[in-house]
Amino acid sequence: xxxxxxxxxxLHDRHVALGxxxxxxxxxxxxxxxxxxxxxxxxxxxxxxxxxxxxxxEITVCGPDAEKFVNFIFTNDVSGIPCGKILYGMMxxxxxxxxxxxxxxxxxxKDSFFLVVNASNTDRDYEWIxxxxxxxxxxxxxxxxxxGEIALQGPSAEKLMTEVLxxxxxxxxxxxxxxxxxxxxxxxxxxRTGYTGEDGFEIYCSPEAICGIWDVxxxxxxxxxxxxxxxxxxxxxxxxxxxxxxxxxITPLEAGLGMFVKFDKGDFIGREALLAQKEAGLQRRIVGIxxxxxxxxxxxxxxxxxxxxxxxxxxxxxxxxxxRSVCVAMVEKEYASLDAHVxxxxxxxxxxxxxCKKRFYTTNxxx
Numbered sequence: 001x002x003x004x005x006x007x008x009x010x011l012h013d014r015h016v017a018l019g020x021x022x023x024x025x026x027x028x029x030x031x032x033x034x035x036x037x038x039x040x041x042x043x044x045x046x047x048x049x050x051x052x053x054x055x056x057x058e059i060t061v062c063g064p065d066a067e068k069f070v071n072f073i074f075t076n077d078v079s080g081i082p083c084g085k086i087l088y089g090m091m092x093x094x095x096x097x098x099x100x101x102x103x104x105x106x107x108x109x110k111d112s113f114f115l116v117v118n119a120s121n122t123d124r125d126y127e128w129i130x131x132x133x134x135x136x137x138x139x140x141x142x143x144x145x146x147x148g149e150i151a152l153q154g155p156s157a158e159k160l161m162t163e164v165l166x167x168x169x170x171x172x173x174x175x176x177x178x179x180x181x182x183x184x185x186x187x188x189x190x191x192r193t194g195y196t197g198e199d200g201f202e203i204y205c206s207p208e209a210i211c212g213i214w215d216v217x218x219x220x221x222x223x224x225x226x227x228x229x230x231x232x233x234x235x236x237x238x239x240x241x242x243x244x245x246x247x248x249x250i251t252p253l254e255a256g257l258g259m260f261v262k263f264d265k266g267d268f269i270g271r272e273a274l275l276a277q278k279e280a281g282l283q284r285r286i287v288g289i290x291x292x293x294x295x296x297x298x299x300x301x302x303x304x305x306x307x308x309x310x311x312x313x314x315x316x317x318x319x320x321x322x323x324r325s326v327c328v329a330m331v332e333k334e335y336a337s338l339d340a341h342v343x344x345x346x347x348x349x350x351x352x353x354x355x356c357k358k359r360f361y362t363t364n365x366x367x
Contacts, residue, residue, distance in 0.1 A: 009054035010148045010207030011214055018224060026119030028055040031226040041229040041320045044196050045363075048154035049225035050217050053202070054210065057122025058147050059129065062112035063138035070113050073132050073269055074104060075252060077262040083108045086176045086191060089260045091125070092270025096251040096277060100125050101242055103193060105178055114189070118242050132269065148210030152217070153200035153225075153233075161190070161201055164220045165213065170201055178202075183209055195230065197237025197363050235315050235328070238288070238359030244299060244314040245286050245328060253277055254330070255286045256358065285336040286314065288358040291325035291344055293351045294318065302345045303329045303353075310335050313344065321361045325351075328358055 006029040015022065020031035031052065033040060043049040061070055070078050076089030085106045091099040100121045105114035117125045126142040133140060152160060161170035169179045170190050178191035186209035194200035203213060218224065231241065240246050245255050252261050253274055261274060291297055297316030302309045316327030327344065335342055336355065343350040 007055070009052055010210055011052045011054060014211070014214060014218075015052065015224075020224070020226060023227075025227055026055055028119060030055060031224070033226040033228045034224050037226070037228040037232060038320055040223060040225040041232050043223040044154045044198055044225060044229065044233055045321055046155065047223075048152060048156040048160055049223045049229070050214070051151040051153065051225050051227075051230055052149075052214075053151045054148040054207070055119035056149055057117040057119060057125065057142070057144045058204070059115040059117060059122075059126055060107075060112065060141045060143055061115065061129070061138055062107070062109070063136075064111055065136040065138050066111045066113055069133060069136040069138045070104060070115075071265060071268060072136075073129060074102075075261040075268060075270070076104070077265040078104060078106065078113065079265060081106050084177050084179060086178055086193060087260075088176075088193075090246065090252050090257070091128070092251070092268075092274070093248065094270060094273060096253075096270045096273030097248040098242070098246045098250060098252065098255075099128055099248075101240065101246055101257075103191075105189075105191070108180060121242065146206070147204050148207040149205075150203045150210055150213060150217075151195065151200060152203065152222070153194055153196045154198050157198070157200045160217065160220065160222060164222075165216060167203075173201075183213065195239060196233035197239070197361060198233075199363075229320075231315075232317055232320055235317060236319055236321055236359075236361035237363075238328075238357070240286075241315065250286075250330070251277060254282060254284055282333055282336075284311070284330055284332050286328060286330050286358065287336050288356045288360065289313075289327050289329055289342060289344065289353040290356050291327070291351050291353045294325055295344075295346050295349075295351050296325055297327035297329075297344045297346060297351075297353075301327075303331050303335075304343045304345055304350060305335060305341075310342065316344075319360050324360065326356075326360050327353075331355075 015031040103116040173192040189204040301313040303311035311331030340355040
């Protein structure tokens with residue numbers, strides 16, 4: 001079998017020139033780190049950092065039935081939301097398992113939505129969305145190739161957007177909103193969401209313009225950051241990663257994301273399965289666990305009680321911002337309450353742990 005050829009983002013040559021450590025991710029060859037994960041992580045927490053997220057997928061849904069269709073495939077409720085608003089939620093299989101988690105942008109054009117999906121799922125998501133469209137008057141397009149994207153994250157992000165890039169409209173954006181504007185004649189989308197727990201912006205533009213924006217930010221001293229610290233940052237902030245805290249076999253309710261599931265909006269794919277799961281009571285749940293040691297829990301490590309496995313770690317680190325050994329794990333319901341005592345098996349030893357909130361770090365930024 002031939003080895004699958006990895007895709008490159010528009011910023012690939014710049015990553016290589018900066019000496020980034022490159023690795024496969026989501027079908028792309030992506031930068032994992034440039035200097036060190038700790039330095040890049042701290043730059044975002046204390047100042048600002050920029051990420052190449054051009055590998056993310058962008059799918060548009062437009063047409064007379066766009067709102068009705070998006071509401072049918074999406075757990076959150078897009079009914080009547082204002083143009084420029086962004087919602088987080090999931091697409092589900094009929095059994096309640098997660099197809100993907102995503103952001104839905106309500107477009108400024110009539111009957112149009114802009115969906116941002118995970119890079120590793122883009123083609124699968126597009127095919128799945130198209131397969132659900134029978135009977136709906138919609139046009140669905142995978143427009144991922146036309147966009148490059150930079151995520152600018154950290155307390156200094158707004159100042160950089162306005163004073164360095166001259167994108168003054170960014171300062172007027174509330175959390176989970178976006179605008180359309182231009183940069184040197186190139187049309188762009190600027191949103192304010194983030195995946196780090198800090199203030200931040202996403203800049204969508206043509207690949208050529210994204211390269212220019214990257215160069216301007218780099219010349220201004222903004223630290224380029226890789227996917228390594230993107231994971232440590234989102235983990236500390238209690239944000240899920242598809243394939244870890246959400247998957248085909250993990251429902252939003254089990255992941256603790258029920259606030260993004262709107263049962264009262266009417267029918268959507270997976271609704272009946274989630275209702276049944278809710279009514280029967282969850283048998284397992286994603287929780288945070290703090291380890292009473294400096295040992296580092298990793299994804300896949302067993303969670304045990306009295307020598308019996310009761311769960312598994314989905315993500316774990318020695319938290320850079322808090323200097324605590326913490327993890328997120330899927331555990332049986334009997335051990336999912338706060339302050340429950342469990343053990344994490346790390347190779348041949350077990351280490352005591354206590355169930356805690358999944359959000360290990362809270363920023364001072366007021367959204």
